[in-house]
Amino acid sequence: MWYWLHRFSSPAYFYRFAGKAIPWLAAITGLLLLAGLYGGLVLAPADYQQGDSYRIIFIHVPSAWMSLFIYMVMATAGGIGLIWHIKLAEVIAASSAPIGASFTFIALATGSLWGKPMWGTWWVWDARLTSELILLFLYFGVIALQSAGEDKRTASRASAILALVGVINIPIIHFSVEWWNTLHQGATVSKMDAPSIHTSMLVPLLIMAVACKFYYATSLLMRARAELLDREHNSHWIRDALKNHE
Amino acid sequence: MRYFSLSKAFMAILSRDLLLALRRRSEVVNPLLFFVIVVTLFPLAISPSQAVLQTLAPGIIWVAALLSTLLSLERMFRSDFEDGSLEQLLLSPCPPTVVVLAKVLAHWLVSGLPLLLIAPLLGVFLALPTAAIPTLLFTLALGTPVLSLVGAIGVALTVGLRRGGALLSLLVLPLYLPVLIFAANAVAASADGLAVTGQLYFLGGLLLLSCSLAPLAAAAALKISIH
Amino acid sequence: MLRTIDLGCERGDRILFSGLNLQLNAGEILQIHGANGCGKTTLLRTLCGLTRPATGKIFWQDLDIRDDESTFSEDVIHIGHHDGIKHELSAAENLHFALALSATTPEFDVTQALAHFGLTAQTHLPAYVLSAGQRRRVALSRLLLNNARLWVLDEPFTALDKDSIGVMEDMLHQHASKGGCVVITSHHSIPLAPDIHRELQLGT
Numbered sequence: 007m008w009y010w011l012h013r014f015s016s017p018a019y020f021y022r023f024a025g026k027a028i029p030w031l032a033a034i035t036g037l038l039l040l041a042g043l044y045g046g047l048v049l050a051p052a053d054y055q056q057g058d059s060y061r062i063i064f065i066h067v068p069s070a071w072m073s074l075f076i077y078m079v080m081a082t083a084g085g086i087g088l089i090w091h092i093k094l095a096e097v098i099a100a101s102s103a104p105i106g107a108s109f110t111f112i113a114l115a116t117g118s119l120w121g122k123p124m125w126g127t128w129w130v131w132d133a134r135l136t137s138e139l140i141l142l143f144l145y146f147g148v149i150a151l152q153s154a155g156e157d158k159r160t161a162s163r164a165s166a167i168l169a170l171v172g173v174i175n176i177p178i179i180h181f182s183v184e185w186w187n188t189l190h191q192g193a194t195v196s197k198m199d200a201p202s203i204h205t206s207m208l209v210p211l212l213i214m215a216v217a218c219k220f221y222y223a224t225s226l227l228m229r230a231r232a233e234l235l236d237r238e239h240n241s242h243w244i245r246d247a248l249k250n251h252e
Numbered sequence: 253m254r255y256f257s258l259s260k261a262f263m264a265i266l267s268r269d270l271l272l273a274l275r276r277r278s279e280v281v282n283p284l285l286f287f288v289i290v291v292t293l294f295p296l297a298i299s300p301s302q303a304v305l306q307t308l309a310p311g312i313i314w315v316a317a318l319l320s321t322l323l324s325l326e327r328m329f330r331s332d333f334e335d336g337s338l339e340q341l342l343l344s345p346c347p348p349t350v351v352v353l354a355k356v357l358a359h360w361l362v363s364g365l366p367l368l369l370i371a372p373l374l375g376v377f378l379a380l381p382t383a384a385i386p387t388l389l390f391t392l393a394l395g396t397p398v399l400s401l402v403g404a405i406g407v408a409l410t411v412g413l414r415r416g417g418a419l420l421s422l423l424v425l426p427l428y429l430p431v432l433i434f435a436a437n438a439v440a441a442s443a444d445g446l447a448v449t450g451q452l453y454f455l456g457g458l459l460l461l462s463c464s465l466a467p468l469a470a471a472a473a474l475k476i477s478i479h
Numbered sequence: 480m481l482r483t484i485d486l487g488c489e490r491g492d493r494i495l496f497s498g499l500n501l502q503l504n505a506g507e508i509l510q511i512h513g514a515n516g517c518g519k520t521t522l523l524r525t526l527c528g529l530t531r532p533a534t535g536k537i538f539w540q541d542l543d544i545r546d547d548e549s550t551f552s553e554d555v556i557h558i559g560h561h562d563g564i565k566h567e568l569s570a571a572e573n574l575h576f577a578l579a580l581s582a583t584t585p586e587f588d589v590t591q592a593l594a595h596f597g598l599t600a601q602t603h604l605p606a607y608v609l610s611a612g613q614r615r616r617v618a619l620s621r622l623l624l625n626n627a628r629l630w631v632l633d634e635p636f637t638a639l640d641k642d643s644i645g646v647m648e649d650m651l652h653q654h655a656s657k658g659g660c661v662v663i664t665s666h667h668s669i670p671l672a673p674d675i676h677r678e679l680q681l682g683t
Binding site: 256260261263264265268271272275276334335336337339340341342343344345346347478479 | 527528529530531549552553555556557559560561562563564565566567568572576577579580581582
């Protein structure tokens with residue numbers, strides 16, 4: 007197990023492994039996306055209250071889940087890089103940040119689009135949307151710190167600390183926002199607390215969630231490869247890898 | 253003979269930072285003036301009506317306190333970083349968490365405490381009911397140390413960067429939100445005559461949490477920045 | 480006393496040096512030579528534990544300096560490019576602060592240390608009125624207020640006048656004769672007995 011982990015965390019091995027895995031992951035992502043979207047947009051029935059506009063949840067909800075999930079992955083990878091000085095973990099953390107920020111942005115944008123038919127306005131200070139917006143700010147902080155330093159490894163270590171501080175803060179921020187929201191708006195009908203979601207909606211939703219996970223894996227490996235090439239551009243394994251490529 | 257006294261080192265750093273603040277008074281006074289001026293902007297921009305100001309007052313005072321703290325944060329490590337004193341501090345036998353704690357305390361005494369002293373005046377400016385003034389002071393007393401502590405992490409992370417200033421606000425402001433929410437709300441609630449013990453307990457909890465964790469994070473960040 | 484194994488340092492993605500094995504015994508002075516930008520300063524900062532090496536380990540009295548930070552930090556003193564002098568404080572205040580942070584009771588006190596470098600008249604002047612050379616001398620006075628056995632000095636002779644250079648050279652000799660170690664960079668050739676003077680050429 008340790009041997010395997012050690013081998014896997016060597017940049018050269020990871021680079022080759024990722025190169026082989028990407029086409030497979032991309033194919034699975036494509037298939038799941040097709041299945042999920044077909045199930046969600048065609049097979050699932052229209053909602054008796056919201057009509058077809060509810061269908062945006064097939065994008066919105068998985069994106070919101072991913073936004074938090076990727077933050078956790080990023081902070082964990084950052085922490086591992088910080089403690090054990092593993093280059094690959096730093097690369098994973100650095101590559102995760104923009105993907106996570108994109109999912110957060112999608113969750114916000116779709117939430118706002120959904121708000122128009124639901125509440126008649128593009129933006130409401132709903133607790134979930136607000137938390138999501140703050141999460142986006144936290145991502146921006148990590149990305150900005152990542153790109154500010156001249157030395158990439160130092161920048162990685164600094165942004166790992168920030169991500170870990172963020173992890174401690176996310177529950178506090180979430181709780182504060184929830185509390186603030188109930189105080190100011192009374193009991194708003196929360197969008198996701200549908201009393202019971204019908205199986206024909208639940209299945210495509212879960213498929214979409216898995217599709218997003220696979221998309222993340224695909225895009226993470228692609229970004230991580232590029233990041234590795236950038237960071238290690240004068241190490242010998244890259245020369246070997248590129249030679250084999252020709 | 254080898255001995256090292258933590259409390260002696262802590263007091264030395266604290267008194268040195270206070271002495272430095274005394275000798276660079278303008279750096280200390282400017283954020284305070286900024287605090288006052290930002291607050292006076294609001295009646296001019298919105299309305300001098302007592303009713304309007306009264307509802308906005310807690311939020312305005314707290315947002316201004318946040319921004320003014322942000323202005324003074326860099327002072328905590330920036331000049332020490334630039335003239336090499338920070339290296340000396342980190343190379344000394346004094347543990348970096350103690351260095352951070354001493355500098356945070358100095359920062360709070362110089363920029364948090366004056367906010368507390370001047371806030372009642374601003375409360376009067378903004379027609380805050382007298383009953384809410386003690387709560388305002390309580391929230392500032394519990395909240396501004398959290399701002400200094402969490403801010404220390406942000407400064408420690410950005411002190412090695414040339415354009416650290418704007419980045420600092422991006423990093424730190426989202427982390428300040430829980431303090432802002434609970435503190436401003438407590439003041440508003442007490443203006444309405446409601447109980448605020450819950451909010452104050454929460455702020456106290458945040459203070460304890462940041463007291464125990466922020467120095468660790470800031471010390472780790474300083475070691476990275478000094479790289 | 481000081482030993483490095485396979486030490487390597489990078490700046491950005493540039494490898495400055497690698498595979499450096501050093502051994503410095505008590506009473507020896509190691510002078511590091513090399514062109515600008517070859518990593519002298521980085522090596523010094525790495526040796527005193529400020530910069531993390533890319534590869535390799537550093538041992539002080541057979542203990543890894545990463546494992547035993549507190550003992551090592553009592554034994555090392557570093558004077559770098561920046562003096563670490565607060566301009567708003569007087570020379571004496573600066574040194575009193577340095578003294579409060581050191582772990583030992585040295586044989587010199589602040590007044591004596593300043594006098595040693597001929598700064599008696601400047602004792603109570605704020606550091607911003609001092610010249611660069613005088614500030615350098617205040618910084619170097621810290622060496623007298625500390626019983627650290629390892630001195631890590633980055634270009635200590637910069638901006639010093641002839642007399643102060645002599646004072647500094649004497650201090651190096653004395654430190655070595657008391658069994659201390661010095662790692663130093665300097666473009667100035669230091670007159671030292673060959674049996675204690677070790678040299679290292681970086682970047683060849």
